[in-house]
Ligand code: ATP
């Protein structure tokens with residue numbers, strides 16, 4: 451097994467032969483030597499390979515071009531140059547895959563828009579390499595956080611046949627011939643002829659199924675793909691994204707908020723600890739000070755505010771908003787940013803939203819007007835977590851369904867949970883890409899996932 455570049459960079463000079471495999475980032479020639487930077491994605495920096503030109507055929511040296519894959523063997527020696535402590539003094543050199551001049555990633559800074567069109571190559575750039583490593587650290591931290599805290603990982607279905615969730619935003623799953631759709635006598639689509647014998651969709655959230663497992667396993671979490679046919683073209687929405695949804699039984703909104711804060715701080719800390727070099731890069735080239743902001747967020751407690759107080763803080767500022775607020779309206783991104791950046795100066799958890807703007811399953815407060823919902827808002831981004839205490843009282847839940855024009859029969863199993871050993875429980879959803887955006891400072895969500903899917907775009 452060969453060492454990765456990251457490990458080779460740690461080695462002290464010695465006579466031991468080592469082997470570096472990777473892709474050429476840059477090559478600089480002087481009269482007698484060539485300096486080749488080899489990168490293999492294990493870290494931001496490449497290994498500087500120094501090639502004594504007199505020892506190799508010029509035809510071989512000419513094939514060392516930006517993008518080529520090579521294997522270089524030699525010894526780690528002290529570097530003469532100032533940019534690195536050590537370098538590889540090359541004894542054996544093989545070009546595995548040549549890379550012609552039309553390689554799109556020639557040495558210069560490319561715009562993220564250009565790189566989005568070259569999404570199959572962009573992980574070879576500094577920016578996307580760093581994003582990919584940070585994303586990896588965060589995925590791992592998601593699992594370690596929950597595993598260390600006794601949560602059970604549950605895989606909820608991606609195809610969902612309960613036609614009850616988030617109306618309008620769902621992608622339909624069908625094997626019907628769209629050129630010849632079977633119809634019923636009253637001129638509706640005949641889903642009995644479809645694959646599942648009924649209408650099916652891609653999941654917009656695993657929460658309802660997650661609740662069924664939480665009311666057996668106490669604390670569970672999901673971490674998987676989620677699909678929403680979002681038609682809005684924003685920098686924070688994808689049609690396919692990853693969501694983390696913990697659900698805790700014997701838990702109320704207070705516990706829910708504590709878990710959310712502890713969880714965010716844990717995954718942020720993991721990045722500061724494991725990706726120091728990448729974070730330095732983001733602070734320098736992507737968003738100034740993003741690393742310090744993250745440290746500040748980890749060290750300070752999140753602010754808390756009810757929706758009613760949030761509206762009170764926003765109303766006097768209505769002049770500055772595109773959408774002025776009053777009690778009862780949705781809090782939009784511009785308001786979320788104002789609350790976090792100007793009112794609190796840190797992440798804010800807003801609670802107790804009007805029931806009319808939140809989902810049917812959130813626990814009704816005694817005032818009959820608000821529900822036990824909580825959104826975690828982050829500076830720069832707005833909402834990154836949405837959660838709530840769930841309505842666990844059978845009758846209240848049925849009433850809420852009627853109020854919202856939902857048919858309780860469609861949710862028979864969900865209601866059964868409130869019949870068989872019901873218990874207060876709560877949970878939340880974190881959009882994984884929003885968290886990656888927050889940590890890296892990357893402005894557009896399309897640049898923190900390998901192959902972004904959004905309206906009119908499904909490349910690769
Ligand atoms: P928003 O108002 O920002 O659209 P939402 O209220 O629809 O969010 P929830 O249904 O509460 O969001 O989903 C939980 C979390 O999933 C959100 O807090 C957010 O982090 C993330 N999320 C929601 N929709 C998307 C999307 N289209 N792309 C990426 N992440 C998303």
Ligand code: MN
Nearest residue numbers: 619678680687
């Ligand atoms: Mn949404």
